[in-house]
Every structure is written in structure tokens, then in C-alpha cells.
Amino acid sequence: MNTATTVRWHTVCPLGRLDLDRGVAALVDGVQVALFRTTDGLYAIENRDPVTGAYVLSRGIVGSRHGVPTVASPLHKQVYDLRTGDCLDLPGVCVTRHEIRCRDGMVEVRLRQEE
Known part of the structure; x- marks a missing residue:
């Protein structure tokens, strides 16, 4: 019997609601997600700062390091790589x-399922 679950896209907001180079928090299916719109594209990471445990990454400073789009807690x-979620300061x-x-014209998020 196949018990695989379908991971679905959740509509969050119109694209125009996301300001360029600013973050915004959204509750997506019970999960706090930080959304970012940069000149490079759209990014979604968890809103929880793994160092402090506070849900604040959406209020971080958007920038880049060596051409990599980033957000600083x-x-x-x-500083976190918006493409991968890796911290560039703490291995x-x-x-x-x-x-x-x-x-x-609508921003959609599909939550990454924990393995």
C-alpha cells in the first residue's frame, strides 16, 4: 500500500505585497516562514533563528556576500545563504x-518535509 503524502503548494500573497530586499513572515500550514524578494528572485526559509530560537529572520538585513543572496539575523x-539556508558564519x-x-501573480510556498 502506498502511503506517500502529497506535498502541496500554499498560496501566501500577491507578489506585489513583497517589498524588494525586505523580509516578511507568513504562517504556512502552521509553520512560520520568512519570505524574501530580491533582485535575484524569491526565497523562503524558516523564520526561526537557530542560534537564539527566536522567530525573527524575516526582520533580518537582506544583502549579499560574494554574489550570494543573504539575510543577516x-x-x-x-548571515544565512537564502538559496541553501546554510549559515555562512557558523559551519x-x-x-x-x-x-x-x-x-x-501569486506567491506560493511548498514546505520542505523533514526526512
């Missing part, structure tokens, strides 16, 4: 990255 300034520390897309 507003608390202790650790082995990361945040979950979720899939994000824009379809028909």
Missing part, C-alpha cells in the same frame, strides 16, 4: 529552506 548578525548551522514560486 537581526539579533546576533549571523554546520542552517535553517530549513522551502520551495517558493510565483504563479499567476
